[in-house]
Amino acid sequence: MNAKLLVIFLLWSLPAFGQGFAGLGASGEGFAQPQRGTLFTFPKDHAAHPEFRIEWWYLTANLQDAQGRDYGVQWTLFRTALAPTTGAGWSDPQLWMGHAAVTTSQTHRSAERLARGGIGQAGVSGAPFEAFIDDWQMAGPDLSDLSVRANAPDFSYDLKLKSEGPLVFHGDQGYSQKSDRGQASYYYAQPGYCVDGVLIIDGEETDVHGQAWLDREWSSQPLAPDQLGWDWFSLHLEDGRKLMVFRLRHDGGGHYLSGSLISQDGQVTTLNHETIVMTPLQNTPAPSRWSLRLPDHGIDLKVTALNPDSWMDTFVRYWEGPVRAEGTHDARGYLEMTGY
Amino acid sequence: MYWAGFKALISHWRRHKVQLAGLILGLMLATAFWTGVQAINAQARQSYAQAASLMGQDQLAQIVAIDGQNFPQEEYIALRRAGWQVSPILQGRWRHQDSYVNVMGIDPVTAPPVGPTGLGQMSELVSFITPPGVGMAASQTVARLAGVPGLPALQVSPDVVGGLVLTDIGIAQDLLGAEHQITRLIVVTPGTTPLPEGLRMRPAAQDSELTRLTDSFHLNLTAFGFLSFAVGLLIVHSAVGLGFEQRRVLFRTLRALGLPLRALVVLLLSEVAVIALCAGVFGVVLGYGLAAVLLPDVAATLSGLYGAPVSGGLSLSPVWWLGGIAVALLGALAAAGQSLWRLVRLPVLAPAQPRAWARASARSLWWQFGAACVLMVAALGLAVWGQGLSAGFMTLAALLLGAALVLPGFLYAVTGAAQRLSRGVGAQWFWADTRQQLPGMSLALMALTLALAANIGVGTMVGSFRLVFTGWLDQRLASELYISARTKEEAAHLRSWLQGKVDATLPIWGVEVPLDGVQTQIYGMQDHATYRDHWPILKGDADLWDRLAKGDSTLINEQFARRTGLEPGQTVTLPKGHQLRIVAVYSDYGNPQQQMIIANDLLTDLYPQVSRLRYALRVPPDRVAALADALINEFGLPPAHVSQQDQIKAYSTEVFERTFSVTAALNVLTLGVAAMAILLSLLTLSIIRLPQLAPVWAVGLTRQQLAVLELLRALALAGFSTVLALPVGLLLGWVLLAVVNVAAFGWQLPMTVFPTDWVRLGGLALLAAAVAAAWPAWRLASMSPARLVGVFAHER
Numbered sequence A: 001m002n003a004k005l006l007v008i009f010l011l012w013s014l015p016a017f018g019q020g021f022a023g024l025g026a027s028g029e030g031f032a033q034p035q036r037g038t039l040f041t042f043p044k045d046h047a048a049h050p051e052f053r054i055e056w057w058y059l060t061a062n063l064q065d066a067q068g069r070d071y072g073v074q075w076t077l078f079r080t081a082l083a084p085t086t087g088a089g090w091s092d093p094q095l096w097m098g099h100a101a102v103t104t105s106q107t108h109r110s111a112e113r114l115a116r117g118g119i120g121q122a123g124v125s126g127a128p129f130e131a132f133i134d135d136w137q138m139a140g141p142d143l144s145d146l147s148v149r150a151n152a153p154d155f156s157y158d159l160k161l162k163s164e165g166p167l168v169f170h171g172d173q174g175y176s177q178k179s180d181r182g183q184a185s186y187y188y189a190q191p192g193y194c195v196d197g198v199l200i201i202d203g204e205e206t207d208v209h210g211q212a213w214l215d216r217e218w219s220s221q222p223l224a225p226d227q228l229g230w231d232w233f234s235l236h237l238e239d240g241r242k243l244m245v246f247r248l249r250h251d252g253g254g255h256y257l258s259g260s261l262i263s264q265d266g267q268v269t270t271l272n273h274e275t276i277v278m279t280p281l282q283n284t285p286a287p288s289r290w291s292l293r294l295p296d297h298g299i300d301l302k303v304t305a306l307n308p309d310s311w312m313d314t315f316v317r318y319w320e321g322p323v324r325a326e327g328t329h330d331a332r333g334y335l336e337m338t339g340y
Numbered sequence B: 001m002y003w004a005g006f007k008a009l010i011s012h013w014r015r016h017k018v019q020l021a022g023l024i025l026g027l028m029l030a031t032a033f034w035t036g037v038q039a040i041n042a043q044a045r046q047s048y049a050q051a052a053s054l055m056g057q058d059q060l061a062q063i064v065a066i067d068g069q070n071f072p073q074e075e076y077i078a079l080r081r082a083g084w085q086v087s088p089i090l091q092g093r094w095r096h097q098d099s100y101v102n103v104m105g106i107d108p109v110t111a112p113p114v115g116p117t118g119l120g121q122m123s124e125l126v127s128f129i130t131p132p133g134v135g136m137a138a139s140q141t142v143a144r145l146a147g148v149p150g151l152p153a154l155q156v157s158p159d160v161v162g163g164l165v166l167t168d169i170g171i172a173q174d175l176l177g178a179e180h181q182i183t184r185l186i187v188v189t190p191g192t193t194p195l196p197e198g199l200r201m202r203p204a205a206q207d208s209e210l211t212r213l214t215d216s217f218h219l220n221l222t223a224f225g226f227l228s229f230a231v232g233l234l235i236v237h238s239a240v241g242l243g244f245e246q247r248r249v250l251f252r253t254l255r256a257l258g259l260p261l262r263a264l265v266v267l268l269l270s271e272v273a274v275i276a277l278c279a280g281v282f283g284v285v286l287g288y289g290l291a292a293v294l295l296p297d298v299a300a301t302l303s304g305l306y307g308a309p310v311s312g313g314l315s316l317s318p319v320w321w322l323g324g325i326a327v328a329l330l331g332a333l334a335a336a337g338q339s340l341w342r343l344v345r346l347p348v349l350a351p352a353q354p355r356a357w358a359r360a361s362a363r364s365l366w367w368q369f370g371a372a373c374v375l376m377v378a379a380l381g382l383a384v385w386g387q388g389l390s391a392g393f394m395t396l397a398a399l400l401l402g403a404a405l406v407l408p409g410f411l412y413a414v415t416g417a418a419q420r421l422s423r424g425v426g427a428q429w430f431w432a433d434t435r436q437q438l439p440g441m442s443l444a445l446m447a448l449t450l451a452l453a454a455n456i457g458v459g460t461m462v463g464s465f466r467l468v469f470t471g472w473l474d475q476r477l478a479s480e481l482y483i484s485a486r487t488k489e490e491a492a493h494l495r496s497w498l499q500g501k502v503d504a505t506l507p508i509w510g511v512e513v514p515l516d517g518v519q520t521q522i523y524g525m526q527d528h529a530t531y532r533d534h535w536p537i538l539k540g541d542a543d544l545w546d547r548l549a550k551g552d553s554t555l556i557n558e559q560f561a562r563r564t565g566l567e568p569g570q571t572v573t574l575p576k577g578h579q580l581r582i583v584a585v586y587s588d589y590g591n592p593q594q595q596m597i598i599a600n601d602l603l604t605d606l607y608p609q610v611s612r613l614r615y616a617l618r619v620p621p622d623r624v625a626a627l628a629d630a631l632i633n634e635f636g637l638p639p640a641h642v643s644q645q646d647q648i649k650a651y652s653t654e655v656f657e658r659t660f661s662v663t664a665a666l667n668v669l670t671l672g673v674a675a676m677a678i679l680l681s682l683l684t685l686s687i688i689r690l691p692q693l694a695p696v697w698a699v700g701l702t703r704q705q706l707a708v709l710e711l712l713r714a715l716a717l718a719g720f721s722t723v724l725a726l727p728v729g730l731l732l733g734w735v736l737l738a739v740v741n742v743a744a745f746g747w748q749l750p751m752t753v754f755p756t757d758w759v760r761l762g763g764l765a766l767l768a769a770a771v772a773a774a775w776p777a778w779r780l781a782s783m784s785p786a787r788l789v790g791v792f793a794h795e796r
Helices: A003-013 B002-015 B017-056 B073-081 B122-129 B139-144 B169-175 B209-246 B248-256 B261-306 B318-345 B355-385 B388-421 B425-476 B488-498 B529-534 B544-550 B558-564 B600-606 B621-635 B645-688 B690-698 B703-745 B755-781 B785-794
Strands: A054-064 A070-081 A094-103 A108-116 A122-125 A130-133 A136-142 A145-152 A155-163 A175-177 A184-201 A204-219 A227-237 A242-250 A256-262 A268-272 A277-280 A289-294 A299-305 A319-327 A331-337 B062-065 B085-096 B099-106 B134-137 B153-156 B164-168 B184-189 B199-202 B481-484 B504-507 B510-515 B518-525 B537-540 B553-557 B571-573 B579-586 B594-599 B614-618 B642-644
Touching: A054 A155, A054 A184, A054 A319, A054 A331, A070 A122, A070 A130, A070 A136, A070 A204, A070 A319, A070 A331, A094 A122, A094 A130, A094 A145, A094 A155, A094 A319, A108 A122, A108 A130, A108 A145, A155 A204, A184 A227, A184 A242, A204 A227, A204 A331, A227 A289, A227 A299, A227 A319, A242 A289, A299 A331, B002 B017, B002 B209, B002 B248, B002 B261, B017 B209, B017 B261, B017 B318, B017 B645, B073 B085, B085 B169, B099 B139, B099 B169, B122 B134, B122 B164, B134 B139, B139 B153, B164 B169, B209 B248, B209 B261, B209 B318, B209 B388, B209 B425, B209 B645, B248 B261, B261 B318, B261 B645, B355 B388, B355 B703, B388 B425, B388 B703, B425 B529, B425 B645, B425 B690, B425 B703, B425 B755, B481 B621, B481 B645, B488 B614, B518 B600, B544 B553, B544 B579, B544 B594, B553 B558, B558 B579, B558 B594, B579 B594, B594 B600, B621 B642, B642 B645, B645 B690, B645 B703, B645 B755, B690 B703, B690 B785, B703 B755
Parallel strands: B099 B164, B134 B153, B518 B594, B553 B579
Antiparallel strands: A054 A070, A054 A204, A070 A094, A094 A108, A122 A130, A130 A136, A136 A145, A145 A155, A155 A184, A175 A184, A184 A204, A227 A242, A227 A331, A242 A256, A256 A268, A277 A289, A289 A299, A299 A319, A319 A331, B062 B184, B062 B199, B085 B099, B085 B184, B134 B164, B481 B614, B481 B642, B504 B614, B510 B518, B537 B579, B553 B594, B571 B579
């Protein structure tokens, strides 16, 4: 038995593997489904929603050291429910998975942690905010003031995050549609963190500072059955605006595009296939160079990965790494590619 | 020529089918005993190795509580949250009425990526961790537990050792009544923080601790298997000897016809080999059956004594077949060796009378007697100066072999005396004739003597042990209730809850520390009348309890005292340099480890982190049941954490009985084999003896009278053998109690004798002899007179 492998499958694949990326297209029967028009309540909604099948707290940071070298840092906690309930102790049907990574232009290091719910090994509370698995944690008094830590044999980091703007709600007030068939998730973000902290890579400490983006998303069936995976960008434009776009790839072509352009004061302009032009500049799986255009908004970017080999060495492989953009605007951000 | 010679030789067995049957049976039984016991041992060892490697425990270090007990789950969470990548395991024994099984709970999510396969489908993983869960077990364990209520659905997994159910830790906590309890943590990646007090790191162990603990048990089993093997070979020896002896005429004829001696030897060797091969195959099958029958008891014993999961099922590997057949072959050759040697030295035209064999045997009585004396002296020397278990078993071997060799001389002397004392021709002829038959019977009678001696010896040992053990249990388990809390907080709450409800709450707290490299249990004892009145002291100072309470003294268990040679009055130095004076040695049966007891205050001073969860309660007997009930239902302790004295006693006694049930079974089988040996000898003799009986019949004794005399003779010989077996058996019992037990387990037991058992065994021996003699006697009684008359015509 390779329990870990199975657990990963499990995390991603209930009830049947093989539908969409890591099974995210599987139906969410018995679980709650996102409803358009639902109002969020904070800090309650920062915590876990066990009645939904899948949820994540996804932090990506673009950092620089004193010499101006670029680094990418990822800290993610995933929750998957075997059943839409909670239970006492080991009988709790919630499973947790943590991913952490540090990327430089030369290396990409990642680590993974797994835990069962109900026993105190992993979880998320709303007030004070704390998301943790083992000794990894993202905690603060609240979401605007966070400490983020992770440890792995070959890297660790300890970052302080302060947010400058308001939370941003993607899609329709946080109801983010993922296909024309109605698959959707609740999706909001804090795209504007200032980061200060320390990276330790192979025992060598480096002081870093930069920007971070926190995504919060939960759902029970975020992908349509014929969606294979996605390509997702989050970019900090040099003028202070933020841009999030993604495309969900259909097996028959005709991808589903969506995104948000966020102004300096947090106003969201929702984007769709009419306003986004997204083209890989490489004809390979998981292309590391892209063209991103929003003609209506005068944005035309050429996006390049800091390290083309930013594959997560986790049991379900996906590409997650920092990118730089040039063109009408300079930008730093993150690219995530799944299902390749 | 060769083929003709071979046919001539082999024709003997066609005419002596019973002898052939005896030869095959003897070889078969010897092979069966040998392979059976080997199979049990091999299965057990394989199980230990499998258990050790389960979840990578043989490759990864583990974290355990210093007192060897379970510890709270919070420690696990705290370590995970401090960066230790550890995976929890809960282990315990689950029982429902007569069904029991070892349960191992794991967390598949954090478990190292080694371990049993079987969770091949993720839907299986979901059902594995979702209540009511799934138990994975070996196929025979699944079969054994079929229909037992209370367990999760069982699923066959070839990677799980027999006698064990592997399940999710949450399910296991429920099954074992050990909510929030962990037995140990497997260290996948160690953290950098120090371990909390109360926990210690145990390095990965390549050689399983179980192997060490159970070594003596397996040696014990091997010794008894070997004894049965030897008894079986005696039959073979007797049958081969007769078969050779009766063919002397044939050998002489073949040689005279020109068959070279070398060719004759080769032919005879191949004959023995063919027979051994056939018998070996059957023997292995029989041995497999024997092992299969005995293994459940062995498994239960090992599980009860050492917590060792042992598969209740056997696998029949090719090595096994080959080994068994090789044993049969070697055994047959060993048994035929003497006869072949004689054949080689036989002059071509030597007198071919069958009696020559008997006369040679008579001459060999003296050297047999001499050898017996040497062996007895050796046994004595080994018993006195020998060291260790091997010396103990060598003592046993020398003793038994000596007794076997002394038997023919003893019987000669007895029958000779009887002959001199008897009046009348008939009686004198009876004794003389009995003597005449001794050479042919002596091997069978040796087998009987050995079997009887082994029975008496083991009976004495088990009986003595049982008496001591029962008394010891009463002393040791003086408190009425034994309870354990799950957490420190619960323990504190429990103590205050118990105020006024019990006469005394006595802590059972302890740690396990290495002392001169040997893991040693150190327990604290609160000064209380319970201990002063009951504790089973073997030897000690008069004021030992006062001295213990003062905190400068210690009691040590017998195992400790014997291993180190320490005596009351000497001192023990604890790892932290604390010196304690030994004031007493106490008996501690059933504990494989060495142990010492110190004042409870001293224990908590020296080891402040000691887990304070277990307690013994003194309660008036009429309130025990009510209090146990209240502890479970009012206070909320899981039922598995509340044990009543009589439950523990019943369990201990059961383990005890099972421990010896295997030896008892082997003993009974040995006795059966001995009876078989007598039957075969008598059957063979009854044919050879016709020339001697015919004249007696001719002078007027009826066939029926002769038959009765045959029966009486068998009874007399069995009776004499029993008489010799008695002192040998008692000596054997003494060696087992005073030498083997001490070496194997570290405790000595006073010997008690059980004369009624002897009477029963004697009766059994006579019955076996009577049954064995009945058929030959009946054949004689109903023999046609013409055959008897014919003797005079055919006399060589």
